[in-house]
Amino acid sequence: MAKLKIHSGASKRFKKTGSGLKRKRSGKSHILTKRTTKNKRQLRGTVPLSKADQNKVARMLKEKI
Numbered sequence: 001m002a003k004l005k006i007h008s009g010a011s012k013r014f015k016k017t018g019s020g021l022k023r024k025r026s027g028k029s030h031i032l033t034k035r036t037t038k039n040k041r042q043l044r045g046t047v048p049l050s051k052a053d054q055n056k057v058a059r060m061l062k063e064k065i
Contacts, residue, residue: 006060006062010057020048021048021057021065022046022048023048025045
């Protein structure tokens with residue numbers, strides 16, 4: 001039987017943590033000149049993935065949540 005492959009796009013965008021999955025905030029890649037400094041600062045870092053999306057992403061990553 002062939003080896004199961006994970007979704008390569010999902011593996012670049014999501015990371016597994018002890019309590020679930022984390023993701024990067026959207027809207028921080030380009031056209032940042034119109035955004036305020038406060039808004040750009042708030043987009044830094046990662047946030048936990050919502051419970052509604054965890055099962056879908058876990059299936060793409062072949063993880064047990």
